[in-house]
Each structure stands twice: as C-alpha cells, then as structure tokens.
Amino acid sequence: MNTKRDTTLDSRRAAIGATLSGAVLPARPDSPSRRLAVRLLEASDGALIEAFYRGLSAETLYRRFHTPTREVRPQLLQLLLGMDGRDHLALGAFRGPALVGEARYVRLPEDGTTAEIAATVADGAQGQGVGKRLLRALALRARAGGVAHFLYTVQADNEAATALFARRGQHLSTAYDQRTGVIEVDRLLAAAPETAPGARATA
Numbered sequence: 001m002n003t004k005r006d007t008t009l010d011s012r013r014a015a016i017g018a019t020l021s022g023a024v025l026p027a028r029p030d031s032p033s034r035r036l037a038v039r040l041l042e043a044s045d046g047a048l049i050e051a052f053y054r055g056l057s058a059e060t061l062y063r064r065f066h067t068p069t070r071e072v073r074p075q076l077l078q079l080l081l082g083m084d085g086r087d088h089l090a091l092g093a094f095r096g097p098a099l100v101g102e103a104r105y106v107r108l109p110e111d112g113t114t115a116e117i118a119a120t121v122a123d124g125a126q127g128q129g130v131g132k133r134l135l136r137a138l139a140l141r142a143r144a145g146g147v148a149h150f151l152y153t154v155q156a157d158n159e160a161a162t163a164l165f166a167r168r169g170q171h172l173s174t175a176y177d178q179r180t181g182v183i184e185v186d187r188l189l190a191a192a193p194e195t196a197p198g199a200r201a202t203a
Helices: 009-015 043-054 058-065 074-080 130-144 159-166
Strands: 036-040 088-095 098-107 114-121 149-155 170-177 182-188
Touching: 036 130, 043 074, 043 088, 043 098, 058 114, 088 130, 098 130, 114 130, 130 159, 149 159, 159 182
Parallel strands: 114 149
Antiparallel strands: 036 088, 088 098, 098 114, 149 182, 170 182
C-alpha cells in the first residue's frame, strides 16, 4: 500500500464525497431504484446524515471505514459534514424523505485531478441499484469538475463493492495491503460529457 500520503488520509476517507448540481435524477421506469432521487447534500442535511450513519449495521460500518465499529463518533460526524462545495462534495440518494445512500469524494490537495471516493448504502436498500445510481452521478459530475482519477479503497473480500466500483472508468493500478486486507485502486474516468456542470442529468 502506498504510504506517502500524510496522516490526514484517514480523515479524508471518512469524509470523501461526490459532486452534483442539485438536480433530481429520475430512474428508468423499469429500474429497481425508481422513485429514487439523488441530490447534493449540504450542511443543512446534517441531521439526516447523522441519522443515516447511526442507523447502519456494524457490518456496513466495517465495510465503509475498514475498521470494526458499532457507532460513528461525533468527531467523525463532523468530518462527514465538512463539505466545502468544491473539494469535498457529497450527494445523497433519497426515497421520499429518507436518506438511503450517500457517496462522496475529496480531491487530493497534491493533485487536483485525483479524488478519493466512497459510497455507503443503508442496509435495507442494498442490492437495489442505489450504489450504482450514486456512482453514475458522481462520475459524471466529478469529471465535469476536472477530476480525472477516482482513487478508492475496498476490502479484498467485498465482491459486491469491487464489482460496483469497477464499472467506473478504466483500471490503472491496484495496491494490496496484506496487513489490513484492503485494496487501493486507481481508475481513469471517461471524458466529461459536453454538458454544463449545472445542467439537469438523467441516470
């Protein structure tokens, strides 16, 4: 595993987010994720984000943060709410008023074209296309905003997450940490579509 990044890496991973114009993204009529709305998450969504993470199972939290935990501590919640509108952006997937998934990226300070990403789906909504919708929107808006590479970490035995992330862009490199069982992957995103970053998008 590449260890050159500083000790703020874990903090960035705890808060990595995704960019979106704020437009609602309608699902295809036959999609299992229909009635799912994807929009930008803002500081005013703090209570929703906190409730979302506090409602996750220990297994899902473990998959998200790569460490055993049964709760999200206040310090971590503060990091998750630290969106700045450019380098740390987050988007959420909603069914009605309920937040059922979120994805985020943090642009690396040493390379403005690379962003670390993560996505989390509520236990009751997993396997229903939520993660796919989030990552599709993430890739479109991130690329339009100048991000060319997605860097993500996933546990080696998490086949579902590996397959989900693998759909985004061209694989460039993989590093495996035998101590933690975590894989770090760098993927090159497709070129940005000729659509203004604030335009309405469809999934």
